[in-house]
Amino acid sequence: MSLITLRLLLISISLFFPETFCYRQLVSDLTEIRQSSTYENNVASRAIDGGSGFSMSSGSCSHTGVGQSEAWLRIDLKKVYSINTIEILYRNDRGSDLVNTQRLHGYSLQYYDNEWKECYRDSTPDNVPIPMQSTVPCRQHTQYIRIYTYTPSPNDQYVFLEICEVKILGCDVHQYGKNCTHCSRGCNKCDIVNGCVKCKPRFSGENCESCTAKWYNEDCFQKCSDNCPNDETCNEVKGNCPGRCLPGYRGAICEQKCSGGMYGFKCMNTCDTCVNMSCDHITGSCDHGCTEGWTGDLCVEECSNGTYGFQCKNTCDTCVNMSCDHVNGSCDVGCIDGWTGEMCGKVCPEGHYGHNCSGQCQNCENETCNHVSGSCQGLCKEGWGGDKCQEALKTSTVIFPFIYVLNGACGSILVVYIVIIIVVVVR
Numbered sequence: 001m002s003l004i005t006l007r008l009l010l011i012s013i014s015l016f017f018p019e020t021f022c023y024r025q026l027v028s029d030l031t032e033i034r035q036s037s038t039y040e041n042n043v044a045s046r047a048i049d050g051g052s053g054f055s056m057s058s059g060s061c062s063h064t065g066v067g068q069s070e071a072w073l074r075i076d077l078k079k080v081y082s083i084n085t086i087e088i089l090y091r092n093d094r095g096s097d098l099v100n101t102q103r104l105h106g107y108s109l110q111y112y113d114n115e116w117k118e119c120y121r122d123s124t125p126d127n128v129p130i131p132m133q134s135t136v137p138c139r140q141h142t143q144y145i146r147i148y149t150y151t152p153s154p155n156d157q158y159v160f161l162e163i164c165e166v167k168i169l170g171c172d173v174h175q176y177g178k179n180c181t182h183c184s185r186g187c188n189k190c191d192i193v194n195g196c197v198k199c200k201p202r203f204s205g206e207n208c209e210s211c212t213a214k215w216y217n218e219d220c221f222q223k224c225s226d227n228c229p230n231d232e233t234c235n236e237v238k239g240n241c242p243g244r245c246l247p248g249y250r251g252a253i254c255e256q257k258c259s260g261g262m263y264g265f266k267c268m269n270t271c272d273t274c275v276n277m278s279c280d281h282i283t284g285s286c287d288h289g290c291t292e293g294w295t296g297d298l299c300v301e302e303c304s305n306g307t308y309g310f311q312c313k314n315t316c317d318t319c320v321n322m323s324c325d326h327v328n329g330s331c332d333v334g335c336i337d338g339w340t341g342e343m344c345g346k347v348c349p350e351g352h353y354g355h356n357c358s359g360q361c362q363n364c365e366n367e368t369c370n371h372v373s374g375s376c377q378g379l380c381k382e383g384w385g386g387d388k389c390q391e392a393l394k395t396s397t398v399i400f401p402f403i404y405v406l407n408g409a410c411g412s413i414l415v416v417y418i419v420i421i422i423v424v425v426v427r
């Protein structure tokens with residue numbers, strides 16, 4: 001075949017099928033075709049043999065039988081397609097354009113959808129030929145196409161179909177456009193020409209390609225976690241929240257509460273000063289109060305002002321300056337006078353008193369003294385006096401115990417009187 005011949009062939013084809021090379025030719029080797037009756041050997045399959053002849057003598061045209069009141073040519077595409085247009089090439093060997101197609105006048109194109117439905121009916125006047133370069137729209141989803149007529153031509157008693165070639169152009173279902181582009185996953189109605197014209201629920205975007213805000217996964221069927229940051233949607237595939245979860249939550253989709261004594265932003269805080277480490281996963285407020293030595297809403301404040309222990313109910317008032325460990329109450333700088341022990345909760349041992357119980361009250365008559373001041377609880381031992389019985393009394397007072405009894409100025413006068421009597425007696 002010469003280059004010129006090939007070029008002429010291509011021009012010829014393009015004239016007959018101006019949109020043939022747009023969309024896909026859906027007729028394939030799998031396609032089955034039948035007709036209502038057959039004239040001689042002009043079988044139905046000739047209408048989809050791809051031949052270029054348009055005369056009956058070419059052996060590439062179908063022809064229904066004589067004596068029929070209706071005629072049809074039915075094409076089974078073997079699966080449902082999205083149809084755009086159908087082209088019918090009729091015989092052209094009867095002398096004029098009008099006569100060539102007069103048996104086709106009044107035909108209809110039908111598609112099967114539980115029943116045969118019409119997508120096109122010819123209304124060309126009887127005196128006007130049907131143009132074979134035109135394409136007929138039949139935008140339906142179907143597996144079956146039928147060319148049907150029950151209208152005899154003015155020159156015939158019966159009806160005939162004499163179709164040389166049929167081309168069905170379209171795409172697979174859920175495709176559109178001349179290149180059969182896939183409509184998006186979110187498309188509920190994929191128009192063969194215009195693409196997606198209706199979204200599935202929870203899909204949005206120009207081509208229904210995205211999940212509506214706050215929804216995710218393949219079918220946009222799952223709702224983003226409420227624990228994603230406010231006013232932000234999640235990853236529409238996996239549901240991951242952008243950035244960080246709200247305080248108190250963790251996990252890829254922020255679905256898990258903080259646990260194990262953790263709370264707050266990123267579950268980074270520990271409520272280890274709560275009883276049993278049990279706290280609100282968001283705020284950290286303790287469920288059952290604070291452990292010993294802690295107070296406040298979050299139990300992060302130490303007991304103060306000389307208090308310690310559970311609920312800060314204990315007071316360390318026997319510690320110097322009431323300064324003690326907020327948990328166990330042990331004094332920071334020792335005990336006040338008269339007290340001893342790790343917690344300064346014991347008075348000084350009997351016979352001891354004062355700072356660090358270092359004072360000894362050994363001259364008290366019954367060996368006991370005030371544990372703070374050291375003052376004796378009763379009388380001093382003989383020969384001792386003063387508040388703490390630590391002052392040794394003078395000898396004269398031993399000789400004249402009554403002076404001791406009387407004490408004071410009156411006693412001194414008596415001594416002087418006795419001395420004068422002794423001097424007088426000696427002389």
Ligand SMILES: [Ca+2]
Pocket residue numbers: 046047048049050051052053060061164165
């Ligand atoms: Ca043919």
